[in-house]
Amino acid sequence: MNETSNFSGLDQARFRNIDLFAPELKSDPVPFFSEWLREGLCYANISGTPSAVATRYHDVATAFADHENLTNEKPRLAGWEKLDYFNGELNIAFSDPPVHTRLRKTLAPLLLPSAIQRLEPKVVEIANQLLVKAGGNTLEVMSQLALPVARNAVLGALLGLPEEDFAVFVALTEEMFSLGDLPAGAGHPASYKAAWAAALSYIDDIVEREHMAPSHSPVGLLVDAHQRGVLTRGEIVAQLVTLYAGGTSPIATLIGSTMLMLARHPDQLSLLRARPALLDAAIDEVLRYHSPGLFNFRFARRDFNFNGLPVLEGMPVYIVGHAANFDSAIYSNPYKFDILRERKPLLAFGRGIHFCIGFHTARMVTRAVIGVVLDSFRNFALNDETPTIYTGNPQERAPVSITLKVERRNRP
Ligand code: HEM
Numbered sequence: 001m002n003e004t005s006n007f008s009g010l011d012q013a014r015f016r017n018i019d020l021f022a023p024e025l026k027s028d029p030v031p032f033f034s035e036w037l038r039e040g041l042c043y044a045n046i047s048g049t050p051s052a053v054a055t056r057y058h059d060v061a062t063a064f065a066d067h068e069n070l071t072n073e074k075p076r077l078a079g080w081e082k083l084d085y086f087n088g089e090l091n092i093a094f095s096d097p098p099v100h101t102r103l104r105k106t107l108a109p110l111l112l113p114s115a116i117q118r119l120e121p122k123v124v125e126i127a128n129q130l131l132v133k134a135g136g137n138t139l140e141v142m143s144q145l146a147l148p149v150a151r152n153a154v155l156g157a158l159l160g161l162p163e164e165d166f167a168v169f170v171a172l173t174e175e176m177f178s179l180g181d182l183p184a185g186a187g188h189p190a191s192y193k194a195a196w197a198a199a200l201s202y203i204d205d206i207v208e209r210e211h212m213a214p215s216h217s218p219v220g221l222l223v224d225a226h227q228r229g230v231l232t233r234g235e236i237v238a239q240l241v242t243l244y245a246g247g248t249s250p251i252a253t254l255i256g257s258t259m260l261m262l263a264r265h266p267d268q269l270s271l272l273r274a275r276p277a278l279l280d281a282a283i284d285e286v287l288r289y290h291s292p293g294l295f296n297f298r299f300a301r302r303d304f305n306f307n308g309l310p311v312l313e314g315m316p317v318y319i320v321g322h323a324a325n326f327d328s329a330i331y332s333n334p335y336k337f338d339i340l341r342e343r344k345p346l347l348a349f350g351r352g353i354h355f356c357i358g359f360h361t362a363r364m365v366t367r368a369v370i371g372v373v374l375d376s377f378r379n380f381a382l383n384d385e386t387p388t389i390y391t392g393n394p395q396e397r398a399p400v401s402i403t404l405k406v407e408r409r410n411r412p
Contacts, residue, residue: 064352131373222240281340294396388402
């Protein structure tokens, strides 16, 4: 890849003013999206670098699926250490074939619909326990329900880790996300190195145990791949942290956003109560209207023509999937939250070879938890005194705090 390209010679008339990091994008993206969708495929200076930006449905779908022209590997330019979450190890989300194919094949059996469906009763049990524990007539959805249920679903139900071991991966993930705050060139801090070493030693213990008595547990399957020479120990850690970090936050966000949207639209909540079979459609509408992800990005492998926009080798390409959910060429009356709307293929989970591997898990857990919420509460509504607060992570539209007033049912 041409790392020194200054991307000169681009048609200045195709540049637009696009701020992907505006904080208001989280609370009210409509004014931004409507302008960007009107303009369509364009260039913009993102973090000072000329980049291609896709916002319309067709362009977003093309970019997600185009692994011939676009790479998921992040170029190791100055400041790369801030993005080196996985200690230099290869990772499914940030790799291209053939590495991506090897990692995806190894993880896929853990996340098959048949394997996931069996986990539903456990998720229902955890959600019920959390709501009982929360008590009272207000609920802070994220900390009292969505985050603990998502953490238990991914680390406990899905990966089969005992709760007392969660801390190993929780600590490493926190270290990973604090790398962004380091000064350029600083390298990984001692606390990150200690957290990575603790996760490696945890895997070593499992390798030892599996050698004596194979458990056929999800983590056991990854260890088996290690013993067959398919995965290194470091790669096991990198994939486990990817599943934890990449799975927990969007599931929690989807649960929280679903409750937020239903609380903001009491007519839609009543409709769902009257017709529970609409639950899947309601979750799809939340994925469209209040999507957990705002944007993803890739880099051009070579010069190519992207649906009429010349893209140069090494250029970043931003895929604003959330904006595409409001494309009026696909969705009629797109700025209306409507659980009865005609369902279209969603872009919220991506397209092509990197399509979200946790798709079934996310849907199953959200369906199960919202089912428990509808059974447990006669009604819930926004608590006007406590505004919803969003995360600072620019790629996510993730509420960190949603407080609702809840009317509990009297349980026998
Ligand atoms: C509502 C929940 C979720 C949303 C909206 C979501 C969204 C996405 C999107 C848009 C991609 C494609 C990224 C790209 O092409 O660059 C993706 C990939 C991925 N997701 Fe999810 N995700 C969710 C839940 C999960 C869960 C529960 C897990 C794990 C248990 C997970 C693990 C992954 C992984 C490992 C990838 C990379 C797959 C690959 O590169 O082959 N996600 N997700």
